[in-house]
Each structure stands twice: as structure tokens, then as C-alpha cells.
Amino acid sequence: MIPAPFDYVAPATVEQAVRALAGGGEDARVLAGGQSLLPVLRMRLAAPTLLVDLSRVTELTGVRDDGDSLLIGAMSTHHDLHRDRLVAGHAPLLGLAAGAAADPQVRHRGTLGGALAHADPAGDLPAPVLALDAVLVCTGPGGTREVPAAEFFVDHFTTALAPDELLTHVRVPKLTGWGARYEKFNRMAQTWSIVAVAAAARVSDGTVTGARVALTNMGSTPVRARGVEEALVGQPATAAAVAVAAARAAEGTDPPADRDADAGYRAHLARVLTRRALTGAVGA
Structure with missing residues (x-):
């Protein structure tokens, strides 16, 4: 058409x-x-x-070291994020998710800002941004404001971005030295996730001292798995501890039911994928 x-x-x-x-x-x-x-x-x-x-607005591309955080231009592509050295060193979870999105053609054209502003609950980048406690920088006629990722995603395809605002940058706190893993389940390669899990973890002397977990397509927005995080922090970095924490992955979620999966199957996938993602993130 x-x-x-x-x-x-x-x-x-x-x-x-x-x-x-x-x-x-x-x-x-x-x-x-x-x-x-x-x-x-x-x-x-x-x-x-x-x-x-926005393709000519060069100030919206690239990744910059900004002290305790990375400042990422909204027009940076999935491919950019997947290959960027600063992202790999300080926010590897974001690079892993970007590399898992769609196919090479889409990754070379699709942008971080476009994916977040579109706010598809099955999209690959909103959950990692939520897990990383990122802050989204929005600019409009009234100036610039910063919106935490936890407040940015409102509903299906709906964000806190005003109609006359642009998403210009994403500020991602550095998680240097944290392990990360993005686990995605779909029926066919290059399609939307039925469920995906973004996980990052910090391990010190064999104990999990920090955990971040967010879920894709388990509600009308990406969902932070707080129960999993609470259950894992302070525990030994073992497969047994990960399994106990991952069992709480579906708590507080409202997974959709459609032709790909019913709600119960998505809850099961969330637990399985969370276990896999955290196992990789903690090195268990």
C-alpha cells in the first residue's frame, strides 16, 4: 500500500x-x-x-563517557550499541539485547530512541534499560527533563513522552564489572520475543551483592522482577540459589494470552529464562 x-x-x-x-x-x-x-x-x-x-541530527548519535554513567544518543542504532566499546565495558546488558534484536538489516537501521519511544512490550531494548535504572532525557519547547525508566513506560505503546517532546539521550549508570545475560524465547528467529529476560549481577567473594532483572512481554510494559532480585542478593553465587530466586520471576506480572502463548506458559518461560539468564550473569 x-x-x-x-x-x-x-x-x-x-x-x-x-x-x-x-x-x-x-x-x-x-x-x-x-x-x-x-x-x-x-x-x-x-x-x-x-x-x-532525525537522521541528520548528528548530536543524537554516539556513546559518551559521562563520569558515573554513559550518555547514549537516541539515534544510536542497535548495531552501534552491540559493537560499542564503552557499552561492552560498562553496560554489557544493553549491548547483548541490542545484538539479539530482529535481523542485521533492522539492527543497522533501528535506533535506541525509536525502540524506547515505540514502547512495544515485546521489544528487546525497554527491559534492559529498565533493569539498568537508566534515565531518559526528553527535550521539548519547555526545555529538557529527565525521566527514570521506571516512570517512562506507561502502557502498551504509551510512554511519558509528551507529543511535542523528543527523546534525545539515554543516561545509563555504569555497572562496571557486573555479569550480564539476555535470554530470549521466540518461535522463529528474528521475530518478537514471546518472553525475554534481561539480567545483570555483581558477585564479590562468591556472594551475589547486586542483581538487576527485568522481563519482556510479561505485561503491558517491561516489568522489573523485584522478588527475584531480593531473593538473590546476599546469597552464594550458585545454581541452587539462582533456581530459588528465579522461581519468583512471574510474581506481580500480568502476561498476555495470544496465539503464541497463554499466560501460564509465559509465566513458566519467565521462570526458566530468568534461571538461565542469572546463571550466566553470576557465572554459576
Whole structure:
């Protein structure tokens, strides 16, 4: 199909992009990598009056060391994150999840900011960002504000981002020396996750001293598995301790039921994948 007619601008700076988005009204949309937006345009499931293309805004790309955190441009691609040295050293969980997303073509075009703003509960990047306690930097006509990942994801395909705001950067606290693993289950390669688990853990002298776990597609937003974290911290870094903690993975979740899996099967997958992810993260 052919998209409905729309106006198009390609600003060169964040300031120009914010001005264009605000001037386009409620029906203006932001074009990042386009991996989610372009298909719905072609099917006419969306009919924006204006597309604001961010591909020329170079200040929105790249990863920068910012002291205790990494500052990642929202237009950094999945491929960028998967290959970046700073991400590998200080936030490896994000790089692992980016490398597991879709296929090489999508990873070279899809962006971090686009994936987070799209807020698909089956997407690969929201859960790692939540697990890492990242902060999302949003810029609009009123200035810049920072939104914790725990407050950014509101519902299916819904975020705290205002219609006239851009997601410009993601600030990720450094977890240097932590182990990480991203476990994903899908029926076919390159498809959306039925369930996925993002896990990071810190081990000192054989004891788990820190744990971060978040789940994909176990609710209308990514879900932090707090029960698992509480059960594991302070325990020995053993397979037995991981198994006990992982048994709590489905607590507080509301998994969907669809043609791929019912809620009970997703809860089972969450426990199995959490055990696998934490086993890798703690080195058990």
C-alpha cells in the first residue's frame, strides 16, 4: 500500500527538530530508524500530517563517557550499541539485547530512541534499560527533563513522552564489572520475543551483592522482577540459589494470552529464562 500524504522535514539540530515537531501539531510524528513507523504508514494504520526525520541530527548519535554513567544518543542504532566499546565495558546488558534484536538489516537501521519511544512490550531494548535504572532525557519547547525508566513506560505503546517532546539521550549508570545475560524465547528467529529476560549481577567473594532483572512481554510494559532480585542478593553465587530466586520471576506480572502463548506458559518461560539468564550473569 501507499502511505497517506504528509509533509516532511529533516532538521539538522535538536532545536530545529523540537520547533518542527511543536509546529506540526498533534498529528506530527518523529522518524528515527523507521523500522516500526514505516510499516504502519504503508498500511495506513497511521496517517501523520508531518514527519520530522532525525537522521541528520548528528548530536543524537554516539556513546559518551559521562563520569558515573554513559550518555547514549537516541539515534544510536542497535548495531552501534552491540559493537560499542564503552557499552561492552560498562553496560554489557544493553549491548547483548541490542545484538539479539530482529535481523542485521533492522539492527543497522533501528535506533535506541525509536525502540524506547515505540514502547512495544515485546521489544528487546525497554527491559534492559529498565533493569539498568537508566534515565531518559526528553527535550521539548519547555526545555529538557529527565525521566527514570521506571516512570517512562506507561502502557502498551504509551510512554511519558509528551507529543511535542523528543527523546534525545539515554543516561545509563555504569555497572562496571557486573555479569550480564539476555535470554530470549521466540518461535522463529528474528521475530518478537514471546518472553525475554534481561539480567545483570555483581558477585564479590562468591556472594551475589547486586542483581538487576527485568522481563519482556510479561505485561503491558517491561516489568522489573523485584522478588527475584531480593531473593538473590546476599546469597552464594550458585545454581541452587539462582533456581530459588528465579522461581519468583512471574510474581506481580500480568502476561498476555495470544496465539503464541497463554499466560501460564509465559509465566513458566519467565521462570526458566530468568534461571538461565542469572546463571550466566553470576557465572554459576
